Amino acid sequence: MELWYTEEHTENVRFSIKIKKQLYSANSPYQKIDVFDSEEFGRFFTLDGLMMVTEKDEFIYHDMIVHVPMAAKPDTKKVLVIGGGDGGTVRELTRYSSIEEIHMVEIDKMVVDVCREFLPQTALKLDDPRVSLYFEDGLKFVRSRQNEYDLIIVDSTDPFGPGEGLFTKEFYGNCFKALSEEGILVNQHESPYYQSYANAMKRAHKRIKEYFPNCRVYQAHIPTYPSGHWLFGFASKKVDPILDLDAEKWNSLGIETKYYNTELHKGSFALPNYVKEMIEYE
Ligand code: AAT
Incomplete structure (x- = not known):
């Protein structure tokens, strides 16, 4: 059968x-x-x-959620990952020797345990000495943090169930507070294509914009996510993801990637008209 x-x-x-x-x-x-x-x-x-x-297409998501903000702000030293229990985001972050500390806050310890056992491809760097794991709700974790992180990556589930709180105004406001003066917030930003995902995407974007002066959206093709067309949100206090990109510097790091490159970095911020309309006029 x-x-x-x-x-x-x-x-x-x-x-x-x-x-x-x-x-x-x-x-x-x-x-x-x-x-x-x-x-x-x-x-x-x-x-x-x-x-x-999935083992076959996770490189696309993890390259884009990590290397875009890291190339825009290469002096990032302290990073907070919210969610991301499979370890793929942490794996990409550990490739930067300049990063000193990574805190990962995952609500569900069982996800980490299961991924350590069945998905060593993504989980293999969770034991890096720079990584501290916290098994808590990310929404609560950020409430008490101030001016602490250069980069926050929200590698969350969709806004239903435990992930719901990570799409609220309260959460984005606390992320703003938890970030340093030049801090960056990147989140998985849903898909513009099917209505219910697009609604979640527009809502998230509008809320982030209430706190962060610079808000951009970039895209990637992820075959196993709904419609295959997936977005990421880039929000920052100062850094511009395109103007502040020092391509030569990132390329000199010698980090080998299967999806990300510095040309694609710029291109990923060029959005289709229907997506531009959704995020500019909502
Ligand atoms: N690296 C891509 C994998 C994920 S999994 C997202 C993780 O977020 C899950 O392990 C889930 O347990 C965790 N999570 C959900 N809610 C919270 C919360 N409130 N606090 C901390 N962690 C949480 C992302 C997949 C994206 C799918 C897009 N369709």
């Missing part, structure tokens, strides 16, 4: 991947965690039935 994983991208659209084997399934106190193995995408894990990471 053939086994297929199916995600409903809308009420009228489904996305399926043929499964070789289901490797794990359990309910944590927060969500249902499943791990599958497939021919096309390798191993992948889902939370409450929604795709989080």
Whole structure:
């Protein structure tokens, strides 16, 4: 019998991947965690039935969520990652020898444990000596932080369930406070394509704009996320992601990437007209 994983991208659209084997399934106190193995995408894990990471396309998401802000502000020393229990974001951050400290706040310890066991490709740098793990709600964690981080990366689930608080005004205001004078906030910013994701995206963008003077949106193609067209939010107190990009400097670091490069960095901020309209006129 053939086994297929199916995600409903809308009420009228489904996305399926043929499964070789289901490797794990359990309910944590927060969500249902499943791990599958497939021919096309390798191993992948889902939370409450929604795709989080596949071995084959995770490089796109993790390159873009990390290297864009790092190239815009190469003197970043202290980083906060919220969510990101698979470890992919931390893995990319640890490639910068200039980063001194990484705090990762993941609400669900079971995600980290499961990824350490089944997805070593993303989890392998969670034991780097610069990394401290906190198993808490990111919304609460940032409340007490002030002027502490150069970069906050919100590597969260979509705004349903435990991830909901990470799309609120309160959260973005506290991130602003937790950032240093030249701090940057990057978040996974949903998709502009299907209505329900686009609504979440517009709402998030509007809220971030209430606190941060510079707000931009950039894009990537992520085959296993709904519609494949995914956005990231770049918000900062001072740094401009294009004007402040020192391509020569980033290239001199010798960090080898499969997706990101400094040309693509600039190009990723060039948005389709329908997306520009959504974020400028909302
Ligand atoms: N690196 C890509 C993987 C993710 S997973 C997002 C993580 O955010 C999950 O492990 C989840 O447990 C964690 N999370 C959710 N809510 C909170 C919270 N309030 N505080 C801390 N961590 C939280 C991102 C996938 C993006 C999917 C896009 N469709």
